[in-house]
Amino acid sequence: MIGIFDVFKIGIGPSSSHTMGPMRAGCCFVKSLEKQNILNQVTKINVYLLGSLAHTGKGHSTDQAVLCGLAGEMPDTVNPDNIPKQVAANKKTHKLNLLGKHSIDFNFDKNIIWQFQRTLKEHPNGLEILAYDKNNIVVYNETYISIGGGFISTLKDFNAKSAKPKTIAFYDYNNANDLLVLGEKHNLSISQIAIQNEIHRYKDVELVNDKIDHIWQVMHSCIQRGINATGNLPTSGLARRANKLHKAIHCNSSTHNDIFEIMDWVSLFAVAVNEENAAGGKIVTAPTNGAAGVVPAVLGYYDKFLASKSKQQGIRNFIATAAAIGVIIIKNASISGAEAGCQAEVGSACAMAAAGLTATQGGSNQQIENAAEIALEHNLGMTCDPVGGLVQIPCIERNAMAAVKAVNASRMALKSDGTHAVPLDSCIKTMYETGIDLQEKYRETSLGGLAINLKVPSKK
Ligand code: SF4
Structure with missing residues (x-):
């Protein structure tokens, strides 16, 4: 069900779809790596920002949000003051500590890739994240959609029409x-x-x-x-x-x-x-x-x-x-x-x-x-x-x-x-x-x- 605390979520600015959603996607991605026991195999991550996330991502700090998400931050708990610090640290060291547990080389200006010409047919706010091992083989990839209001969905779920949550509320209402x-x-x-x-x-x-x-x-x-x-x-x-x-x-x-x-x-x-x-x-x-x-x-x-x-x-x-x-x-x-x-x-x-x-x-x-x-x-x-x-x-x-x-x-x-x-x-x-x-x-x-x-x- 979606209710009061889904509509009103505590997070950070400047955008729910272009900042909070991508941060959440980054964090979900590394949590999936950990769940599959492959976090330690990862040596490289590429993030592709598509459509509207590319066009207005700079102004909405989408790249910074994804970086912090990959480091394990979530919009409701992140300290906004730490975001520029994390970005500055990465730009200096080119290191990123995935989920705060596994450090890899990560170049903020190269591993986040702006795809202005590519838009998912399903939704304008798409991002793809790919994780590679030491042989440069993709070990896991996921495409996310930032639906709006900080909600995200995998492309798979979105296509399965599960992006709009089903109501199982006590008082069930749809309109x-x-x-x-x-x-x-x-x-x-x-x-x-x-x-x-x-x-x-x-x-x-x-x-x-x-x-x-x-x-x-x-x-x-x-x-x-x-x-x-x-x-x-x-x-x-x-x-x-x-x-x-x-x-x-x-x-x-x-x-x-x-x-x-x-x-x-x-x-x-x-x-x-x-x-x-x-x-x-x-x-x-x-x-x-x-x-x-x-x-x-x-x-x-x-x-x-x-x-x-x-x-x-x-x-x-x-x-x-x-x-x-x-x-x-x-x-x-x-x-x-x-x-x-x-x-x-x-x-x-x-x-x-x-x-x-x-x-x-x-x-x-x-x-x-x-x-x-x-x-x-x-x-x-x-x-x-x-x-x-x-x-x-x-x-x-x-x-x-x-x-x-x-x-x-x-x-x-x-x-x-x-x-x-x-x-x-x-x-x-x-x-x-x-x-x-x-x-x-x-x-x-x-x-x-x-x-x-x-x-x-x-x-x-
Ligand atoms: S929908 Fe567009 S114009 Fe309106 S508040 Fe959001 S970013 Fe600004």
């Missing part, structure tokens, strides 16, 4: 209509359905609550780090804005009575998170890293401006409801910019945040579904064109815009009775079909859109 029917039948809110599934999975109510609370703690500290940080973002040298925005809001508050100031806070929270993501910091995928600012920004808005005595429960309801919407998008469409454009990343995050906020305000399941639908519908067609292959322009501002849109979608839904013309399931289907129709240059390749009309930040 928004299922959620509404289940809610009606068992008299449950969407957040209760999502939380009950996790309790059934972990058999421990407190553990589930602690894990949800931890998601918000990581989001919240990410907002704080982003606000406190000054200076420039890596590679592009783009100036960070969150700190200045924060000061400007304070300055404005003391001199004006600005009715739109709350909107400034929502934007600030999103910018802070996405700048941390761009800087490779600790992040919660929500549902991806590129779109990681939307949910924390709207949850931050709830926390700062709307929450009352039952704030902790409200935060849990928000996260669980948002996750349930993420689950049905993953099951029926995509959350990958490389597969379906930015509508699949930021659009999905916007829908999740709108649903979560609506839940905290006592919205019915119908109103929650309505809010998610409004939010997603008005992101349809949005392309992915990251400038310089970096998750900075347009990504950082885009999260702020989507966060504000999510608040608006929630308010519109809350002021209706939940009846509406477009079902969320139809909108999700439309998003996916539109994404598939998008030309490749608008799907995280940096070959079109702003990426070719703005030259400021460049690939390394």
